[in-house]
Amino acid sequence: MKNNKERPSATRRTALRSISGGFLTLGIFSTVEAGDDRVEIITEESADGDQKATKLVPKEWYHYEQKVDRVYSALKDKYKDKKDITGFGIEKTDKKIGGLHTNRVKIHIKDNSELNVPESIDGVPIKKKSPRGEFVLDADYGCYNNDPIISVLNPGELIRGAGGPGTAGWRVKWNGNYYCLTANHVYNSNYNCDSSGKPIYDIDNNKVGNSIRYRGKWDWALTETVDDITTQKYIDEANGGFSDGGYAEQSSSFTRSGIKNLMDSDETVWQTGTGTGSTKGQILSIEEEFANDAKCVNVFGNGVLTTCNVAGGDSGGPIYAESSLDNGDVSAVSIYCGHDRDDEIGKQNCQGSEIAGEGYSTPAWKMRDSYDIIFYE
Numbered sequence: 001m002k003n004n005k006e007r008p009s010a011t012r013r014t015a016l017r018s019i020s021g022g023f024l025t026l027g028i029f030s031t032v033e034a035g036d037d038r039v040e041i042i043t044e045e046s047a048d049g050d051q052k053a054t055k056l057v058p059k060e061w062y063h064y065e066q067k068v069d070r071v072y073s074a075l076k077d078k079y080k081d082k083k084d085i086t087g088f089g090i091e092k093t094d095k096k097i098g099g100l101h102t103n104r105v106k107i108h109i110k111d112n113s114e115l116n117v118p119e120s121i122d123g124v125p126i127k128k129k130s131p132r133g134e135f136v137l138d139a140d141y142g143c144y145n146n147d148p149i150i151s152v153l154n155p156g157e158l159i160r161g162a163g164g165p166g167t168a169g170w171r172v173k174w175n176g177n178y179y180c181l182t183a184n185h186v187y188n189s190n191y192n193c194d195s196s197g198k199p200i201y202d203i204d205n206n207k208v209g210n211s212i213r214y215r216g217k218w219d220w221a222l223t224e225t226v227d228d229i230t231t232q233k234y235i236d237e238a239n240g241g242f243s244d245g246g247y248a249e250q251s252s253s254f255t256r257s258g259i260k261n262l263m264d265s266d267e268t269v270w271q272t273g274t275g276t277g278s279t280k281g282q283i284l285s286i287e288e289e290f291a292n293d294a295k296c297v298n299v300f301g302n303g304v305l306t307t308c309n310v311a312g313g314d315s316g317g318p319i320y321a322e323s324s325l326d327n328g329d330v331s332a333v334s335i336y337c338g339h340d341r342d343d344e345i346g347k348q349n350c351q352g353s354e355i356a357g358e359g360y361s362t363p364a365w366k367m368r369d370s371y372d373i374i375f376y377e
Contacts, residue, residue: 043258044251044323044331047173047374051252053324055261058098064123065103065260071124072105072287075117076301084113086131089305091285092263093125101264106285108132133342135292135360138275139164139186140312140353158274159208159223159316161187161200167273167317169335170364171250172222173374174213179222181373182316183337184214185297187221193296195221215371217298218362219337222373251328253364253375254321259304259333260286262321269306269321269333273314276355281307283333290338290360297337302366304334309345310359319361332375334361 039062044053072090079085087108092101104125107117111130120126139161159168159182166186172179187195193216200208200223214221254262262269263283272278288303306319314336323331339356346355367373 041257041261042255043261044254044325046252046325046327051325051327053258057100057261061097061100061102061264064097065264067122068103068105068124071121071126074121075105075107075126079107079115079117082115084110084115086110087289088287088301089285089289089303090287091127091305092283099265100261101266103260103264132290132340134340135290135297135338136341136354136356137163137183137185137292137297137315137338138273138310138312138336138359139166139183139315140275158203158313159186159200160202160205161195161198163188164315165274165313166315167275167313167336169220169316170318170332170375172367174222174372177224179212180209180225181220181222181335181367183335184211184216184219184221185292185337186316187211187214188216188296193217216296217300218366219297219299220335220362220367220373249328249330250375251323251325251331253332253368256286256302256363256365258331259283259363259365262333267321269308269319270330271306271308271310271314271317271319271336271359273310273317273336275311275313275353276309279309281309284358286363288360290340292338299337299360299362302363303337304361304363305358306333306361307358309355309357310336310339311355312353314359332364334363336361 037059038056039059040054040056042052042054068090076088085107089106090103091106093104095102104127106127106129108129108131117128118126159166163186166183169181172181184195187198195211195214198211202208209223209225211221212224266282268280269283270278270280283304283306285305287301288305289300290303291298317336319333319336320330321333323329337360339359343356343358344354345357364375
């Protein structure tokens with residue numbers, strides 16, 4: 001049951017609920033009809049479609065961001081096979097339209113490359129960046145792995161597979177049944193992508209369940225658990241941004257438009273993991289690409305980069321933001337995967353493992369739209 005705590009009003013967040021009729025898709029935004037100066041984008045949607053949260057955004061910003069998406073797609077098509085290009089993304093800038101950040105396309109290119117990449121296309125800036133460092137999968141021991149209150153059936157808490165310790169992700173529904181979603185690489189070593197039928201265990205080495213469905217490159221797997229997955233007490237509100245010391249309830253998931261709006265309006269997102277506990281930050285970029293050296297994890301677009309601190313043990317953990325829907329407190333943004341070695345900022349006091357100031361994750365909307373994984377109670 002939803003907590004009766006004071007929450008930001010729908011008016012303040014310009015969120016409209018239970019919108020019906022007039023839905024259409026323009027580009028890769030989810031939109032509804034609105035007035036002359038603003039466009040209404042769908043930011044969250046319940047599994048049955050009965051509830052939709054929307055936000056009104058300036059039409060000028062909306063049309064500019066459609067151009068950003070088109071330029072991103074055109075650049076990726078043109079340069080994706082060039083060896084000097086190591087990745088793409090869409091990141092926010094300091095420039096704003098109507099209070100929202102505008103975005104630019106970024107392209108990671110070797111420093112000595114002779115490729116002629118333009119500085120802008122159709123008014124959209126293109127930022128050239130050096131190649132990323134080593135990509136690190138964060139299935140490892142962290143500071144919160146020995147917490148005595150841990151129960152593996154609750155998202156945000158410890159699991160352990162052949163790949164190392166990780167974090168239980170979202171409670172999800174697929175094909176009529178409930179499962180625990182986490183990172184696929186927790187089940188496997190770096191060089192084996194197939195988690196089918198492989199087990200995970202809790203902190204006391206009790207078997208929790210087996211992987212019944214996975215996608216190695218997108219780094220997610222569904223676990224059929226021994227016991228029913230609990231629906232309460234899975235994100236610690238005291239550490240996760242809520243004020244009354246209770247627990248947040250899962251609502252649904254953010255659309256791509258919703259994640260982009262979280263980024264461009266500087267909204268806070270939270271991550272819960274057994275490496276760093278609960279940390280907060282903002283979304284830096286979307287449409288990220290990241291891969292480990294064996295290409296078992298190989299997210300070739302749609303990835304999300306946040307400024308939440310991350311460390312070993314956080315893999316698979318939920319990343320979320322406050323929901324504007326009536327049926328819960330938070331909605332899913334993504335599940336955490338790993339970090340760039342160049343983003344490490346120090347060591348944990350308890351285990352001595354590296355902490356990174358930014359982390360990459362697989363978005364909920366991709367898992368929902370492409371694989372029919374539903375994020376809701």
